[in-house]
Amino acid sequence: MNEGKEILKDSETQEEEKRNILQRLFVRRGCLQAVLLPFLAVLTAFVIGAVIIAVSSPEVLTTLRTEGLLNGLGAALNLVLESYVALFEGSFGSPARILRAMGSGEKRALLDAFRPLSESLVITTPYIFAGLGLALGFRGGLFNIGAEGQLFVGGLASVYVGYSITGLPWYLHLPLAMLAGILGGALWGAIPGFLKARTGAHEVINTIMMNYIAFRLTDHLLSGPMARPDGLPITPEIATSAYLPALFSRPMRVHVGFFLALGAAALVYWFLWKTTLGLEIRMVGANPHASRYAGIRIAPTIVITMALSAALAGLAGTSQILGVDHRMVRAFSTGYGFDAIALALLGNSHPVGVVLASLLFGFLRGGAARMQSIAGVPVEIIRIIQALVLIFVAAPEIIRGIYRLKVAREEERVLMRGWGS
Amino acid sequence: MPPLLELRGITKVFPGVLANDNIDLTLNEGEILALLGENGAGKTTLVNILYGLYTPDKGEIYFRGSKIDIHDPDDAIQQGIGMVHQHFMLIPVFTVTENVMLGVESMKGGIFLDRESAAERIREISSRFGLQVDTDVMIEDLPVGVQQRVEIIKVLYREADILILDEPTAVLTPQEVVELFKVIRSLVDQGKSVIFITHKLKEVLSIADRITVLRDGRVVGTTTPDEATEASLAKMMVGREVILKVEKEPADLGEVVLDVDDLHVLDDRHLLAVNGVSLEVREGEVLGVAGVQGNGQTELVEALTGLRQVESGRVVILGEDYTDATPRSIREAGSAHVPEDRQQDGLVLSFPVAENLVLNTYYESPFAKGLALQYDKIEDTAKDRVELFDVRTPSIFIPVSSLSGGNQQKVIVAREFSRPIKLLIASQPTRGLDVGSIEYIHSRIIQKRNEGCGILLISPELDEIMSLADRIAVMFEGQIVAVMPAVEATREQLGLLMAGVREEEPIRAEM
Numbered sequence: 001m002n003e004g005k006e007i008l009k010d011s012e013t014q015e016e017e018k019r020n021i022l023q024r025l026f027v028r029r030g031c032l033q034a035v036l037l038p039f040l041a042v043l044t045a046f047v048i049g050a051v052i053i054a055v056s057s058p059e060v061l062t063t064l065r066t067e068g069l070l071n072g073l074g075a076a077l078n079l080v081l082e083s084y085v086a087l088f089e090g091s092f093g094s095p096a097r098i099l100r101a102m103g104s105g106e107k108r109a110l111l112d113a114f115r116p117l118s119e120s121l122v123i124t125t126p127y128i129f130a131g132l133g134l135a136l137g138f139r140g141g142l143f144n145i146g147a148e149g150q151l152f153v154g155g156l157a158s159v160y161v162g163y164s165i166t167g168l169p170w171y172l173h174l175p176l177a178m179l180a181g182i183l184g185g186a187l188w189g190a191i192p193g194f195l196k197a198r199t200g201a202h203e204v205i206n207t208i209m210m211n212y213i214a215f216r217l218t219d220h221l222l223s224g225p226m227a228r229p230d231g232l233p234i235t236p237e238i239a240t241s242a243y244l245p246a247l248f249s250r251p252m253r254v255h256v257g258f259f260l261a262l263g264a265a266a267l268v269y270w271f272l273w274k275t276t277l278g279l280e281i282r283m284v285g286a287n288p289h290a291s292r293y294a295g296i297r298i299a300p301t302i303v304i305t306m307a308l309s310a311a312l313a314g315l316a317g318t319s320q321i322l323g324v325d326h327r328m329v330r331a332f333s334t335g336y337g338f339d340a341i342a343l344a345l346l347g348n349s350h351p352v353g354v355v356l357a358s359l360l361f362g363f364l365r366g367g368a369a370r371m372q373s374i375a376g377v378p379v380e381i382i383r384i385i386q387a388l389v390l391i392f393v394a395a396p397e398i399i400r401g402i403y404r405l406k407v408a409r410e411e412e413r414v415l416m417r418g419w420g421s
Numbered sequence: 422m423p424p425l426l427e428l429r430g431i432t433k434v435f436p437g438v439l440a441n442d443n444i445d446l447t448l449n450e451g452e453i454l455a456l457l458g459e460n461g462a463g464k465t466t467l468v469n470i471l472y473g474l475y476t477p478d479k480g481e482i483y484f485r486g487s488k489i490d491i492h493d494p495d496d497a498i499q500q501g502i503g504m505v506h507q508h509f510m511l512i513p514v515f516t517v518t519e520n521v522m523l524g525v526e527s528m529k530g531g532i533f534l535d536r537e538s539a540a541e542r543i544r545e546i547s548s549r550f551g552l553q554v555d556t557d558v559m560i561e562d563l564p565v566g567v568q569q570r571v572e573i574i575k576v577l578y579r580e581a582d583i584l585i586l587d588e589p590t591a592v593l594t595p596q597e598v599v600e601l602f603k604v605i606r607s608l609v610d611q612g613k614s615v616i617f618i619t620h621k622l623k624e625v626l627s628i629a630d631r632i633t634v635l636r637d638g639r640v641v642g643t644t645t646p647d648e649a650t651e652a653s654l655a656k657m658m659v660g661r662e663v664i665l666k667v668e669k670e671p672a673d674l675g676e677v678v679l680d681v682d683d684l685h686v687l688d689d690r691h692l693l694a695v696n697g698v699s700l701e702v703r704e705g706e707v708l709g710v711a712g713v714q715g716n717g718q719t720e721l722v723e724a725l726t727g728l729r730q731v732e733s734g735r736v737v738i739l740g741e742d743y744t745d746a747t748p749r750s751i752r753e754a755g756s757a758h759v760p761e762d763r764q765q766d767g768l769v770l771s772f773p774v775a776e777n778l779v780l781n782t783y784y785e786s787p788f789a790k791g792l793a794l795q796y797d798k799i800e801d802t803a804k805d806r807v808e809l810f811d812v813r814t815p816s817i818f819i820p821v822s823s824l825s826g827g828n829q830q831k832v833i834v835a836r837e838f839s840r841p842i843k844l845l846i847a848s849q850p851t852r853g854l855d856v857g858s859i860e861y862i863h864s865r866i867i868q869k870r871n872e873g874c875g876i877l878l879i880s881p882e883l884d885e886i887m888s889l890a891d892r893i894a895v896m897f898e899g900q901i902v903a904v905m906p907a908v909e910a911t912r913e914q915l916g917l918l919m920a921g922v923r924e925e926e927p928i929r930a931e932m
Contacts (some may be wrong), residue, residue, distance in 0.1 A: 274796070275792045275793055276784045276789045276793075279776070279783055282772075283780075286769045286772060287768075287769045287770070287771075289762075289766050290769050291769075292728060292748065292766075293726075293758070293760060293766045293767065293780075293781070294780045294781040295748045295752060297747075
């Protein structure tokens with residue numbers, strides 16, 4: 001019997017080897033596409049963005065009408081080029097200016113030259129935190145739409161600890177304020193988590209509702225209990241001992257939070273893929289039935305997942321308060337928590353992907369203002385490009401169709417499915 | 422006269438797999454052609470090509486001697502080719518008529534559905550081919566066997582002359598299989614031709630006119646039931662001699678490892694699914710629970726393994742009370758569970774083979790130290806287990822979803838059998854597996870029994886129960902209606918008990 005098996009194995013060795021090589025190629029193609037598809041999605045979004053810039057410009061249209069097709073196209077090309085150069089300079093800084101500043105060696109000139117880069121990183125920082133929060137939720141099978149609300153509550157908690165406590169050394173005050181932000185966010189996320197675990201209430205509905213509560217809670221607190229003594233709907237400024245230190249002097253606003261965000265990405269990676277609790281979260285996300293079979297208690301895992309996801313969203317608000325704003329105003333977040341959904345999708349719910357996606361969105365938003373002032377292209381174009389990126393990432397078939405990419409594995413395509421699966 | 426359908430040199434390559442390798446196949450008018458092969462031999466790929474779901478990389482299809490192109494299922498239906506899928510494509514909340522007419526609706530006045538004329542045609546088909554069905558019943562209220570009839574009617578409604586049945590018996594009870602075979606015969610009697618896909622040898626011998634055997638994407642040979650035996654077919658399928666009969670010594674009984682006392686369990690609809698079950702499993706024996714699916718076996722196993730709440734009664738494992746204990750504590754007591762639905766409960770398909778091999782022990786030493794997983798240990802263990810249990814996988818890092826069904830089951834068996842266990846609860850451990858894998862898993866179960874493990878085996882396959890069990894319990898409508906030593910049991914007697922027929926004289930219960 002054993003001998004028979006040996007012989008069988010020998011005869012199959014060649015076959016198996018052939019299969020192994022094919023298998024490796026397939027694995028590579030799968031990996032390659034994971035990188036290639038988002039890249040092509042961004043590229044395609046920029047191309048379509050260019051068309052929109054051109055056709056929405058009255059000047060281009062006038063030229064087209066009065067001076068003919070060729071001149072019209074020329075004008076369009078000019079405008080698009082001008083816009084994207086402005087976008088680039090607005091987000092990274094102008095290379096010429098940077099070179100000049102480096103030549104002169106003047107500190108002020110250098111700071112000014114690198115300021116766009118710094119501003120882009122300032123926007124990237126909360127993006128990374130919130131994107132990581134969403135990604136962690138997705139890995140656990142939970143769609144945490146409440147990141148924006150959790151961000152507000154995290155901000156409220158950290159700003160309160162920031163201004164109400166004084167006289168502490170920074171090495172106590174800063175961690176305390178951050179911890180408050182983390183816990184505030186975590187609590188706000190744990191509530192819908194608990195509701196889901198206990199009653200089966202869907203987290204999408206409940207996190208949206210928690211968002212409204214968070215917004216109105218902020219309005220209430222800022223217009224009364226936490227308002228500045230002069231009555232303006234702004235909180236008092238936090239003590240400098242709770243500042244997330246800036247990396248350079250003014251006007252560069254980029255702060256330590258950016259590196260904390262990168263650290264958080266590494267931590268989330270380690271947590272999800274190298275710890276037992278991370279494995280449990282991913283297992284519940286991938287297959288709750290098998291998780292129960294494997295002895296995992298689903299309900300507590302859901303609550304923990306929501307709390308951790310929300311804690312990261314809370315950190316996004318915290319980093320913005322402690323690192324940039326130093327006080328809280330009503331509209332202190334401009335949709336970071338909602339954009340985070342896109343970031344997690346774009347980054348395939350992987351920490352590295354989230355960081356890259358956050359950099360992309362951060363730099364796009366960073367450069368938008370300059371694009372508007374130089375080329376006269378409204379900042380909303382950036383929103384359109386972001387939306388296009390997301391559409392292409394969510395519907396990879398479009399990209400595969402345009403660039404004639406093969407599906408990584410034909411078998412994976414779902415041809416037909418039974419009801420309810 | 423040319424054959425009805427002829428496939429020449431069909432080749433289909435998936436990344437990493439040569440699914441069909443230069444396959445020739447002939448179907449004559451009015452015959453039942455059985456396509457026999459293990460899982461992964463390329464049967465389903467081949468018929469999916471025929472039905473237009475896949476495009477072949479090479480090869481041609483001829484219909485009555487002339488070449489045809491099939492790009493999608495519509496083309497196939499145009500040519501009179503219909504397919505009954507293994508997993509039904511029915512909408513549970515629609516009636517039989519609505520399901521059948523879906524996609525080819527007959528209309529009244531251009532906008533209103535004409536259910537009546539459709540129902541009329543269905544009744545015609547139904548009486549012509551002996552496919553009894555009530556046209557106005559919702560699909561969800563029908564038993565599986567009748568749902569399958571609806572699928573066949575759907576194909577006939579579209580005027581198919583060639584019917585492809587993909588593993589049609591996999592979901593049926595023995596009685597339903599008999600019914601299905603009658604229907605298939607009446608189909609060919611009235612001029613239809615049938616391609617019947619299966620890996621069950623007995624069925625092939627009893628229904629087919631010709632048998633074509635596939636292995637590793639190639640045609641191994643074509644034979645007829647008169648020339649072939651189960652053993653010869655198994656050899657063609659697997660490529661070597663297969664031991665169909667399980668050899669085992671008489672049971673060497675030890676302590677009681679599982680003692681179930683008057684257990685009552687509710688199902689998902691809060692109906693009593695397990696109604697006062699008492700049973701006992703001792704070290705070194707296999708207690709086989711036979712029964713048609715849906716008679717409470719699933720709920721019984723779930724209650725025993727901590728996955729379902731017990732209504733009343735007691736579960737004692739190795740002398741300790743484990744009624745309503747958690748799955749983890751039951752496992753830690755020294756028991757193992759091979760679940761009925763391996764893809765839903767037994768594996769996380771998107772996870773790599775390595776993680777699936779420690780799916781329920783990942784938190785124990787040496788796989789974890791505190792919170793940190795020890796991946797070097799997990800991977801070493803995975804490599805050992807893959808080797809020891811002959812799991813065919815190119816790597817321990819690829820998702821378990823890319824393994825064949827047999828190898829997926831081997832992953833579960835490797836994980837559960839590698840621990841020192843005293844009780845094994847195996848629910849349909851060979852469901853949907855091919856001959857080679859069944860042989861292997863049976864030998865592993867007997868090996869565990871011989872090592873002194875007590876085994877509770879639940880299976881609707883009488884052959885499996887009869888060849889593995891030392892004692893056989895028959896479950897019907899939530900109750901154990903009889904328990905007998907396997908040597909005294911006959912197929913006929915068990916079949917009757919499974920169908921709920923109680924004999925006049927009470928059966929001696931060995932409890």
